[in-house]
Each structure stands twice: as structure tokens, then as C-alpha cells.
């Protein structure tokens with residue numbers, strides 16, 4: 001059976017799962033949807049509303065971390081995203097959990113806050129890799145659509161500022177860890193910690209080589225661009241850009 005990854009192609013949690021699958025060389029088809037319209041597909045598969053969902057021979061995984069574990073079970077031990085060594089594994093898991101809980105929601109809210117006011121840019125962004133009918137429907141209902149997203153993700157000027165502050169704090173912490181010159185966050189090699197940090201930071205850094213979230217630089221709103229440049233200039237930001245340049249296309 002061919003694996004099916006139900007996604008919102010621009011979603012950074014979906015990118016996390018897609019990166020792991022591609023790195024392991026596991027063949028899959030991506031079933032991509034515009035945010036909110038993904039509900040129908042997600043609900044049909046597993047009675048849930050969040051993606052990514054990986055549909056496989058024995059059922060479905062409904063969380064990006066579970067998808068990474070599914071992938072690891074099919075990867076040679078030395079290339080797994082979660083190392084065998086218990087201490088290293090615990091460190092990787094701690095980072096991954098932290099990024100999932102904090103980085104993911106804040107980078108998403110902050111990016112949407114800047115993209116949603118520009119209707120055409122927002123439409124082009126959310127429709128990437130999704131069926132045409134969903135893009136048409138989104139365009140027709142855009143004011144309502146944007147209001148639903150703002151409400152669902154609590155996107156306000158105040159909350160967006162708070163998210164940016166949290167992003168800077170987390171980036172400062174990661175920069176400090178990288179200050180000793182280590183090439184990866186922990187375990188001395190590429191792990192789920194690096195993959196999760198890079199994929200979940202992507203909406204705030206807009207790295208090249210990203211297969212699902214492409215915003216042409218000249219279309220990025222000026223206020224967002226200034227902040228992206230500041231985040232990119234940090235050691236943590238540079239690290240993410242390097243992970244995309246060096247690791248995103250690599251096979252395990």
C-alpha cells in the first residue's frame with residue numbers, strides 16, 4: 001500500500017513529517033488541502049481535525065511526532081531521528097517536545113498575522129499544493145475565511161507581538177547552545193531536534209529549499225521582512241538556513 005500523507009502543504013508540522021518521510025526514502029503521496037478545508041479529509045480518515053495524518057498499512061498516525069517514530073522504525077539504527085543511546089534520546093525528545101509546544105504555535109501565528117491582510121498574497125500562500133476547488137472557495141469566502149483563521153489561532157496585533165517576543169527568546173536560547181560551534185543541536189549528528197527546530201521555525205525565516213511554504217521575497221510585507229531578517233541574522237536563524245541548504249534534500 002502506498003503511504004498517504006494528509007496535509008496542509010504550507011503547515012510547518014506537515015513539513016516536519018514530509019521531511020522525515022523524504023529523508024528516509026519512504027514513498028508516499030501527499031493529499032494537500034487549504035487550511036480549514038483540510039477538516040473534511042482529516043475527519044474522514046481518523047475523526048480528527050489536525051494534520052499531518054499518515055495513512056499506512058496498519059492504520060494512521062495523527063501527530064507529527066508519531067509519524068517521525070513510524071519513519072524511524074523503518075530506518076537503519078545509525079540514521080534514526082531518535083538516537084538509541086538513552087541520554088541522547090532523552091535530550092532529543094526534550095528539544096522536540098519544546099519546539100512542538102512553543103515554537104510551532106508562535107511562528108504560525110506571527111506569520112499569519114503578517115500574511116492575512118494582503119488578500120492575494122494570503123490566497124496564493126494557503127492554496128499551495130491544494131485542490132483548485134478549495135482555492136476558489138477560499139477566494140470567494142475570503143473575509144469570512146480570514147476571520148475564522150484569526151479567531152481559531154487567536155491572531156491579534158497584541159498576540160502576534162507576544163509570539164515574536166517568544167520566538168526571539170527561543171532563538172536566543174538555541175543560539176547560546178550553538179555558541180560552542182557544534183554542527184547540530186545535540187547527539188553530535190542530525191536528529192529529530194534539528195529537523196523539528198528547522199521545520200517549525202520556517203514560517204518566521206522563509207528559507208530557500210522549502211518545498212511547501214513559498215512566499216516570494218518581494219511579496220513579503222515590509223514589516224515582516226524586517227523581522228525575518230533579524231531572526232535570520234541570529235546563530236539559530238543561520239542554523240535553520242543551513243539545515244535547509246544542507247540537510248533538507250539529503251537521504252538517511
Ligand SMILES: N[C@@H](CCC(=O)N[C@@H](CS)C(=O)NCC(=O)O)C(=O)O
Nearest residue numbers: 011012013049050051052063064065
Ligand atoms: N501536535 C500536532 C499539531 C499539528 C497542528 O497543529 N496542525 C495544524 C496545522 S499547522 C492543524 O491541523 N490545525 C487545524 C485545527 O486545529 O483545526 C502535530 O505535531 O502533528
